[in-house]
Amino acid sequence: MLKAMKEKFNQKRNVWAQETAQRIEEYAEQQRLASLRYMKKQEEINQLLHQEIEKYLYTIHPSFLLNPDVVRALHNRLIARSQGRFSVSLHVTSEMRLALDFYNTDLSVFIRLLEKKGFQLKGNEERFLTALLNKLSENNYRMYIERYGDFVQSHHTLQDAMYQYLERVEDYNKIDSGRLDFLHKYLVNKGLLSSDFSRKKMKRLVKSFDKMYADEYKISKLEKRMQEIG
Structure with missing residues (x-):
């Protein structure tokens, strides 16, 4: 009798083990399907986001957003919007004012369009x-590589590159965020700067070389302008 009870218990234990294994397998399958659904949803969101942003930026070029301080302020503004509160920027530069006005009049409308979609x-x-x-x-x-050309050659130093940049760029635009972002990427691509070189250092570098070579590249610009006359 004891042997029969033991066999019966072992049979039940085997059934329990099979049922447990089946439940584990079903749970794993559910998790796999849920993960696939999540990945598909994220891919759809990314696709929507990138497609709409590409079309949006075809209509406008807010290069002042490439200022790190502006980015932080804009991020705070987006968080505040999601939380239903108002965000105040205490440190207001000219580009910050442009960015805040842009957010209120244009970017917020684009965000509402995205939400509608x-x-x-x-x-x-x-x-x-x-x-x-x-x-x-x-x-x-x-845009700027098309405008200014590939002005750094393989034998050029950082000093040469900065001179070439300052010679080409309009005086009043040397340190705006769009051009600094371009210059940083360009010099990194040319191997003349490390990728972790900050935008603030980039700005100081441009100002330093601008002061150093101001007279030289102004003379060079004038010579080129006069040569165009013939």
Whole structure:
């Protein structure tokens, strides 16, 4: 009798083990399907975001957003929007004013359009801002490389590169955020700067070389202008 009870218990234990294994397998399958659905949803969101941002930035080029201080302020503004509160920027520069006005009059409208198409900003503020800035920086680089050309040769030093840059760029635009972002990427691509070289250092570098070579490149610009007369 004891043997029969033991066999019966072992049979039940085997059944329990099989049922447990089946439940584990079913749970794993549910998790796999849920993960696939999540990945598909994220891919759809990314596709929507990148497509709409690309079209949006075809209509406008807010290069002042490439200022790191502006980026922080804009990120705070997006978080505040999601939380239903108002964000105040205490440190207001000319580019900051441009950015805040741009947010109120244009970017906020674009965000509402995205939300109408199914994008949820809340919880995705950083994703939205990163996608926007990456595409803006890409467009910005392409625009200025077409405008100023590939002006650094393989034998050029950083000093040569800065001279070439200052010779080409309009005096009043040397240190605006769009051109600094372009110059930083360009010099990194040429191997003349490390990728972690900050934008603030970049700005100081331009100012330093501008002061050093002001007379030389002004003379060079004048010579070229006079040569165009014939």
